[in-house]
Amino acid sequence: MKSIRTKKKIAFRQAQLAVIIALILGLLFSAIQIAFDFKNELVRIDTNIYQFLNTVRSSAAQAAYGLEDDLAERVISGLFENKAIVRAKISTDIGVTMGAADRSNTVIKEYSILSEIVLGDEKSYAIDLYAEKLTDPIGQLIVWVNLHVIYEEFFDRIAIILILGLFRSLILAALLTTAFYFLLTKRLLKIIDKVNSGSSNISDNSQQTNRPETYQDELTALSSLFDIYSLKQTGHLKELTQSEEKLRTSEQRFRIFAESSSDWFWETDTEGRVKWISETSTETPGIALDNIRNKTREEIAGRFFNKTNWMPYTNAIKNREDIKGFVYEFETAKGMLVTVEISGKPIFDNNGNFLGYQGVSRDITRRCKLEEQVRRSQKMDAVGQLTGGIAHDFNNILGIIQGSVELLGEVAKDDRPQKLLKTAQKGIDRGTSITKKLLSFSRKDSRQISAISVNDTISDLKGLIERSLTVYIDVETRLEDEIWGIAIDPGDFEDALLNLSLNARDAMPEGGTLRIETYNKVLDEEYVQQHPNIQPGDYVLVSIIDTGLGMDAETQEKIFEPFFTTKELGKGTGLGLAMVYGFIQRSGGHIRIYSEIDKGTTFQMFFPRTEDIGQTETVTTPEYSRILPTGTETILIVDDEDALRDIAADYLEDLGYQTLKVKNGDKAWQIIQQRNQIDLLLSDVVMPGQIDGYQLAEKVHGKWPSMKIQLTSGFTTRPKDVYEKMNGFQRNLYMNILAKPYTKTELSHAIRKILDGNE
Incomplete structure (x- = not known):
């Protein structure tokens, strides 16, 4: 195994670095110490000068007060005992200068240009002089000191600090060099030896040949040896890099998917x-x-x-x-x-x-709530359709009974039959009231809309509500001052308030408090997410709050269903809250219930805000005279109920009119096309076949505009948006529908009004 040779040991480079670092640190610490000492020296010198001047203050004051020149000269001469003072004088308050002396020329300036730039030449000090029992100064004692003389000792101390700092830097460099060697260099050399030993086992001769004999330093040698290993492991590193890239891409893809997904x-x-x-x-x-x-x-x-x-x-x-x-x-x-x-x-x-x-x-919270809202809405719509259908059929039945009772009353003159007929009429009136309530629940539009202030309506109705409740129930109102306007049916709103108040009365058999509150409310997106059957925007909130028995969750679920009631048999129809629900739906609003057992119930009605203060569209009930209007015109009666057709024909024939009868719109159209002598069309709205009452009226009006038309119905489903799109003729038909069951009096006046052109 070849040993590693280097041109320059890393330890030498470490020593160089350590010396530089030590010098920088030493100079930095010395500069900090000099700055600190210089600041303290300034304070010390100023203090000493003033203390020295205070020793001669009384003598200087005496010389200034008595204008004694000899005493002033002695004072100045005494001040010159301080070798730093080069000039001095005493000035009186009347402008006299005494004892002035200057020995600045005798001071030898043996200081550097840098010292002169930093310090300058002289600095003046002055103290006020006072005479006994006088508050104002009688003069000043002023001296000038040579700064270089004062700071001579300080500069000597700075030289010592710099020398000691340099010495500390050299010691620190030595310590850093030693520390670097044991903590880094020695360990680095061990690593180089191990890497060099491992590199000798590489079988690639070309790599052995290309290895240099001498390196710049140990780090260069170590780098070179690692390069050899990197060549050996290139294939493995490439595969590892590709795997890491794939993993990184996969993680990024998952992160993006996870963060963007709901x-x-x-x-x-x-x-x-x-x-x-x-x-x-x-x-x-x-x-x-x-x-x-x-x-x-x-x-x-x-x-x-x-x-x-x-x-x-x-x-x-x-x-x-x-x-x-x-x-x-x-x-x-x-x-x-x-x-x-x-x-x-x-x-x-x-x-x-x-x-x-x-x-x-x-x-899926919102989805579940939407599904629940849809389920409830579909349920209530289905109940409404069923209720409307029942009410329509029931109205027809009542119409038959109403007509028969009226006709029978005209022929039965004895007291006994008349009494029975009056009893029957009361039953008819009660049935008519129930069907109106049912139709109020199922009706999709409102025929009496006006922009109102709920505060005014509540204030006007408060007396009636108080009289309708027991004396043990207190009625309170809390009405917002600047309440927004709403566009609703005022009569329906009053009925809703009364129904909810009476409902609260029944929930407080032992008395309590009924409070009616109004607020302006802005329903935001978050609220709408919790209640999907309403749109965000401005609303007027009307709350009816009682302190009664409260309701459980099961009762709240069914509270608006027609004929559902918690009262004893015979004490309630179960239609009051159904009417309230129907009114809220027609008004484009929203109703909520908060209730706790034994604590009370709150009904919250939300109505959309309106800025339109338009005219009220009303349907009034005219006062009729006892003498019924008659006529001789020909009237075509269209109704799918045989008995109702017959009753209407009997009424009209008694009044002198000629009548024709058919049971649906198709046959009526055929009759009208065949005969030109028909003066008025009296048609039901809801009928079997291809043509209903509205369609028949529009066809007739399109071909024979002069023919008069009167529609009658006990059930109508024309929504408000359809009403707003109607032309004048269609809207007039809609607004003048004769409601079933009608009396002979109502029919006679309605027909005569249409024929005379007063519709």
Whole structure:
């Protein structure tokens, strides 16, 4: 094995470096010490000069006060005992100079130019002179000192400091050199010997031949020897580099995928504890990594853990099987309920030992809420359609009974039949009231819209509400001063307030407090995420709060369903809150319930803000005279209910009109095309066949614009957006629909109004 030879030992280079470092450090420390001493020296010299001047202050004051020149000269002469003082004088307050002397020319200037630049030549000091019992100074004693004389001793001390600093630097250099040798050079030489020994075993002769005999230093030698090894291992290093690059690319691809995905990636240990989860999980409000890491799924679920519901998950974990789409709920640190869907696979090492699970979680909270909202909406829509259909049919039945009772009342003149007919009429009126409530729930539009201030309506209605409740219930209002305007049906709003107030009364049988509050509310995206059936924006919130019995979750789920009631049989129809729900839906609003057993209930109604202070569209009920209007015109009656057609025909014929009767729109169109003597079309809206009441009216108006048309219905589903798109003729039809069941009086006035052109 050849020994390693170098032109210059690294130890020598280390010694050079150590000397340079030591000198720099020595000079730095010396400069710091000199600066510190110089600062202290300035303070010391100024103090000594002033102390020296104070020793002659009284004599100088006496000379200045008495203008004694001899005394002043003696004072000045005494001051010159300090060899640093080169000039001095006493100045009085009246401008007289006494004892002035100057010996600056006698001081030999043996100092460097640098010293003169740094210090200058002289510095003056002055003290005020006072006479006994006088507060104002009578003069000054002024001296000038030669700075070079003063700092002569200090400069000598600086020279000593620099010499000692240089000596310390040399000692430090020696210590650093020794330390470098034992800590670095000696160990480096051992490494070189081992590398040199290993390089001798390389079989590649060309590499042996190319090895230099002499190196610049030990580090160069070591580098050269490592180069030889690198040549030997080139193939292995290339493969390793490629593998590392592939691994880096794979890790980068996974990182980008994990960070850009809305899903959470996770990994558990053998006990099912989450040991790693991606940062994207914190994007869900209220989730903190510390509340998930090192916990099992069961611990994360907490009070929402149910052994039966969790069987698919626990069985998969127990059998080391894949987890596929398991859904569970947990509560975040902020109290938010989060629904998560997880999927994962078990992982094993090369020996088949189980290491845990890796998988992905997905926050499906919003999706579940949307599905629940859709389910409830579909349920309520279905109930509304069913309710509307029932109300329509029931209205037809009531119409038949109403007409029969009226016609019978005209022929039965005895008291007994008249009394029975009045009882029957009360039943008809009650049935009519119920169908109106049902239609209020199922109706999709509102026929009486105006921009109102809810504060004014609540204030006007407060007296009625107080009278409707018991004396044991206090009614309070807290109304926001600058409340926004809303566009709703005022009558429906009043009905909703009364219904909710009466509902609160029944929930407080022993008395309590009913509070009505109004607020301006801005619903943001976060709120909408929790309540997907509403749009973000400005809303007016009307809260009805009671201190009653409260409701459980099951009751709250069903509270708005028609005919659902918690009251005793015969004490409630179950339609009050259904009407409230229908009104809120028609108004484009949103209703929420907060309730706790034995604490009370809060109903929150949100109405969208409006800036449009438009005119109120109303449907009024006219006052009719006892004398019914008559006529001789020909009227075509279209209704799919035979009995209702007959009742309408009887009413109109009694009033002198000629009538034609058909049961659907198709036959009515045929009759109208065949006959030109028809003056008015009286048609139901909802009918079987291809043509409903609106379509028939539009066809007739398009061909015979002069023909009068009166629509009648007990159920209409024209939405507000459709109403807004109607032309004048269509809107007039819609606004003048004759509601079923109608009386002979209502029919007579409606027909005469249309025929006389007063619609």
